[in-house]
Each structure stands twice: as structure tokens, then as C-alpha cells.
Amino acid sequence: MTTIRVAIDQATQRLVQAKQEQHLPVENSRLDAQILLCFVLEKERSYLYMYPEQELDVAQEARWQELLTRRAQGEPVAYLTGHKEFYGLDFTVDRRVLIPRPETEILVEAALAICQQRLTNGQISLVVDIGTGSGAIPVSIAVHEPRLPYLYAIDVSPDALAVARLNCQRHHVDERVRLLQGDLLAPLPESIDLLLANLPYVGTEEQPTMLSDVLDYEPHLALFSGAEGLDLLERLLHEASQSTNLRAGAVLLLEIGYRQREPLTHLARELWPHARITCLRDLAGWDRVLQIEIDSEA
Secondary structure, three states, X not given: OOEHHXXXXXXXXXXXXXXXXXXXXXXXXXXXXXXXXHHHHOOOHHHHHHOOOOEOOHHHHHHHHXXXXXXXXXXXXXXXXXXXXXXXXXXXXXXXXXXXXXXXXHXXXXXXXXXXXXXXXXXXXXXXXXXXXXXXXXXXXXXXXXXOOOEEEEEOOHHHHHHHHHHHHHOOOOOOXXXXXXXXXXXXXXXXXXXXXXXXXXXXXHHHHOOHHHHOOOOHHHOEOOOOOOHHHHHHHHHHHHOOOEEEEEEEEEEOOOOXXXXXXXXXXXXXXXXXXXXEEOOOOOEEEEEEEOOOOO
């Protein structure tokens, strides 16, 4: 029988070798092994350190080896466990949705800051999240700012909205996060103050350089948007500029790719000449969230 300590050591070596062969980063191999073993054992990570000599039973060993094989083939850990932490919350994920990324938390933080500032001034913001996927963005905002009566979350994919609905129910905000299916702003039934979007922004020309665990497993509908990744973001900006659903002084927060600040800023400046446009960077120093504050007189 295999002990916890031996299982983790052997799995780490196996994953390092497999990732090297697939040209994937190897630094998280041990963490991957620990997360998968915790999933099999239905325990927290601290349990692995407290009981390193505990042996896996036959059923646990079989399940462990199955998940380890799938991870060695490149399948993301979040899809194997069906869970991903985001903004301090646990979200259900599967191959119908993109796995939430830490950098998207920057968008959530910015949105919460705007909402809280306006609430301090006695104003309640109506928020919409375009391309909601797993619902990580609106659910996080709804949980962390209970003073918001409701939010809208839109996605073109009914499969993605099914996952988002599970997460709304999981975090008890299903009556406050209103899910709508449709293309960009089309399903929006009323005017809003804050527009959030984490739309696909990877260019199809980037496919040859992408990691296989992303390219082979995550939904391409949620990844790609034209050759340079700008198609949907540009279309959203055009629609927003012509829409009657943006209230005076509305703010747009868009997650963007590292090469997209300049073209999107240029387009936003053309559409809203008086807007205040800034860009927030992620922890790696890359441009990540474009913030467009539309002048109330524009």
C-alpha cells in the first residue's frame, strides 16, 4: 500500500517529467499532486502534513492513479476536481467554462471599489457582467457587496450559464445575480452604471505559442476573438457607445491582453472623446484592466 508521503513524492516526479515533455511549467507539480490527493481523500492540505504515513486504500489508490494519469496528459487540475478558488470563494468549474484566473480578481477589486464609493455617496450602482462564464465575477461582487440589490450576468453560451447558475446557487446569490443569454449587450433590459467584461481576448495567431493544457482543454469560444484577440472587445465598445443602456457617468471595466491597451484606448477615445481612460496592471506588471469613465456630458 502507498503512503501519503510516498504518493506525493512519486506523483511529483511523474508530473515534472510529463510537463517537461509537454513543455509546460513544472513549478506547481507538487502542489498539483497535493490538490489531487486532497480531492481523493476528501481532506484539507494540512491533513497531508499531519498524517504522511497513512496508507491509501484500494479505492483511493485507483482514483488517485486515474486523476494522476489525466493530469500527466495535461488536463487542468480545476477540471479534474471540479473546483477553483477565486476571490476567496470556491467555484464549480468544468470544461463548459474557462477556469477563473487570479488576474481577473483585479477587475473584481476595481468594480467593488467603484460600487462602495458610490454607496458611500448614497448611490446604488446597477452592474452587468458581459461574458460571465462560470459567474465568478458577478457572484464575487454580490457576495462581497450585499448592499447591491441585484446584478446582471450575460453570456452567449447556455452551457456556461448552466455552470454560472450552479455557482449562484452555491453562494446563495441566485436571486440577486440575474442570468441572461445573448450576445453582448443585446439581452440587457435596463440601463446600467457599471459594465464589466472579461471577454475572449486571445488572438488565433497566438495558438502556436499557447500552453497545451489551455489550448487542448479550455473552451475556445471563451478564449479566442479574431486574429489579434480584439474582435469582441472592439464590437462591445462600439455597441456600448451606441447603446441607450449606459447611464450618465457610466464606467466600463474590461479585462484585456498585454498588447491591447493602445488600440483599445485609441478606439475608446474616438467613441468617447471626454472619457477618462486608465489602465490597471496585474502583479506581473502587464496591462490587464482598461477602465473607461464616460463623462456625464459626453
